[in-house]
Amino acid sequence: MESGDDDRVSALPDGVREHLLSFLPAHEAVRTTVLARSWRNLWRRSPALRVTQWGSLAKFTQFVETFPRLRLSTTDEAASPVPLDFCHFDFGVTYNSGEPCMLVDEARLTLTASRHLTMFELDGVEIRNNLNLSGFPALKDLIIRFCGIYAEEIRAPYLKHLTMDNCFFRAVRRLTLRLPSVVSLELKDYEGLAPFLPSMPSLETALVSTYSDSSEADRCYLSSIDGCGDEDCHGCGDYYLSNIDPTSCVLLGGLYEATSLELAVCPEMIVFIKDLKYAQTFGKLKTLVLADWFVAADLRALIWFLNHSPMLEKLTLKVSEVSILNALV
Incomplete structure (x- = not known):
């Protein structure tokens, strides 16, 4: 040769x-x-x-059933498998592509049942059952992209970083994210009902943004803190459902500990408007970025944050030309 x-x-x-x-x-x-x-x-x-x-x-189910056995089936001691520390499922479709998404549930997640798993990624799948990641003590990063989520709860007690990008929350009841150890949270360009965020005492940075052309969920065009009172209004009718205390916040309540926060939602998102009625002081917040929505309803959101963020050092306002024109009309 x-x-x-x-x-x-x-x-x-x-x-x-x-x-x-x-x-x-x-x-x-x-x-x-x-x-x-x-x-x-x-x-x-x-x-x-x-x-x-x-x-x-x-084909996916067959793979799940056979791959672990293949990985373990060797008589060569030197070839013994090492623990998985990274797992990525990507099925090449998105929830809004018109193609059927693959189904991921806890039974199939047994494939990744490794106490050494540190990163888990899901792309283009449907999550129908509640996702309990309590059995993954080393899991630090969870990334969920372009997924349709029917689940009512994601529980990850050891997770440090969660990114949910372009997901559609389809559950009849709001998705609850139980993340007591999370340090950074990104809910980017989501559609559907906003998830419920309980207390996250370790949180440092957070970004929440909604898809600009999202569904009617959580929207009321009256832009009143009490809503329009119409039972047929998707925003008002779905705002507080049976799994949430009507005097608690949906989103803001889980963000109190953040030192850096970015919010980018449309002015009609009644979730944010009504959250301000019950929200507490952001005692650690130093960096705040607000986009578009703060110009609605006589700057109430901007004024609220200025009055309830005593440690604030840097404020950035991202305003589109359309928002400026609407505010001036």
């Missing part, structure tokens, strides 16, 4: 090749067993699992 044809990748140390395999989808990582004898069991020791682009729920 000429020097130019040398298999330089196979010559790399096992640890390096295992790291490289962690960037491949699981089904492609398994195929590397045919490259050479030295590759036969490397995929079993990859610390990451990436499940992507599965064409059907049946």
